[in-house]
Every structure is written in structure tokens, then in C-alpha cells.
Amino acid sequence: MLNIQLKGTDSFTQIKIEKGTNNMSTQSEMKAVMQKYLDAFNAQDADAVLALYAENATVEDPVGSPPLQGKEAIGAFYQKVIPMGSKLKLAAPIRGSHSNSAAMAFVVESAMDGHTVNINVIDVMTFDESGKITSMRAYWGKEDCNIL
């Protein structure tokens, strides 16, 4: 939230950026990878999604389930869910941080048995210095699923 003081038109220069690591991905690079993630998922290109991940990445989807570790397990996950044909639609602009993580709110829209099923999700991702995803955690619960 808000812990900055804004004064005048060049006020953003007063925002202190505290970097957790050197050579980390920039905010815009992280957001670009997250947009690529959405686009590749929606194109049903599981290989392109997997290529965004670092070798030893983890995926916890949903948060509270046992995390998947490594590209083999993560690849198997996307090979299973992507062919279901769901579309990921951003609900709001992707957020960065003051470190190597970013977050986005989106809706998973699926057609199932003649119904549209929407799941409200927020993904939080961390990135390595080369811009690869090192972790993904997906916040959604049973009550975030809606049949339209």
C-alpha cells in the first residue's frame, strides 16, 4: 500500500526501490513474462508455458496443495490442464513489487457440459535473474468457482 510521499510532478523519483537481489528481473520484464504466460496458455501451447519456468521451479496450484517441483512435474501439469481449453483473462493490470516477485488477478473461463465455469484466481510468481519463473502460487478456493 501507500508508504510514499508524493510531492510535485517528479514525485516518483522519491520512491525508494529496495532490491532484494542484484541483477534481478526488472518490473517490466517480470510483467512481460506473466503476459507471455497468459498468451501461451490461451494459445494452448504447453511447451511455451513450460519454457517460461526455471529448471527447479515450483508450482503450488492451488495454494494449500502439495507443490510440484521441477520442469518434468510442471510440464505434466500443463499437459493435463491446457488441453481442457480454458482461457485466462486478466481481471486487473499485473502488479510488480520491490523485489523479484509479481502478482496478477485473472479469471479462468472454461466451457463445461454446456455451462461457462469461471474461477477467480490470483497468481503470485517469483523470478530469477534471467527472467525465468522460479515459483508460481495460485490463490483460489472452492468458493472462487462460479457456474454461469
Place this chain on the structure above:
Amino acid sequence: MLNIQLKGTDSFTQIKIEKGTNNMSTQSEMKAVMQKYLDAFNAQDADAVLALYAENATVEDPVGSPPLQGKEAIGAFYQKVIPMGSKLKLAAPIRGSHSNSAAMAFVVESAMDGHTVNINVIDVMTFDESGKITSMRAYWGKEDCNIL
């Protein structure tokens, strides 16, 4: 994201809820606390905001800054930011999880020097078994600040 199979009208009974802890807050309880957080913040009631936190809670706002620990430090933080009069406006419905955490995307809308300043934020919170907030992490970066 989507790792469930939906079949028929009673399909949600097939969603497996994996609980990380017993007696944890329910999804709806966590979401209600987050809504109270927004309402108390917008009412400029720092005491009511602080009352939502557990004794040894942590606040990392923004993610990447040194976390505040304990109600004294957290109270001082809200006593500083709440009088600035910003309003928190949900950008999408609050998300739960399959554990003791939930997340919400919102916009911090502030009036400063005759301008409206919007900051896009996602807060991730965890909760104890009594529904108190045990941690808050706020994802926003310099590039998530917009002067309108």
C-alpha cells in the same frame, strides 16, 4: 488455476480441499476479514484495522521492503498512512485458497497536490485459527503508480 474435473451439476463436490491446518479460518471468514480491512481503512479507523491483526503478525508493504513485526510496529505504520486519506477500491473479487491464505487486487486512490494518484496493489494475507491476520504482503512497484 484449473486442476479439477467438473461433471454434472454437483461437480464441485469433486473439488478436493486440502487443509494445511485444523481449525483454520474458513474461506468466507478470511474474505470477510479482508473486506473489514478495506472498510476500516476507508473509514480512516486505524484502530479497527490494527484490531484485525494477530499479536505477532508481520506486514511487508511493499514486498521487498523490510517486514514490520508485531502490533506496535504495524500500528505505527497505519497511524502514518491512514490519515493520508487514501481509499482502497477492490479491482476484482477477493480470492481464497486451499489453505489459511487469501488474496485481493485493489487500487489505492489518493488525492495529492491536485492530482489523483492510483496505485495498483495485490495484498496476500494469512490467518490464524481465530481469523486474525498473521501476515500481509503487498505487491506493488513503482511502475504500478499512476498519476491521473
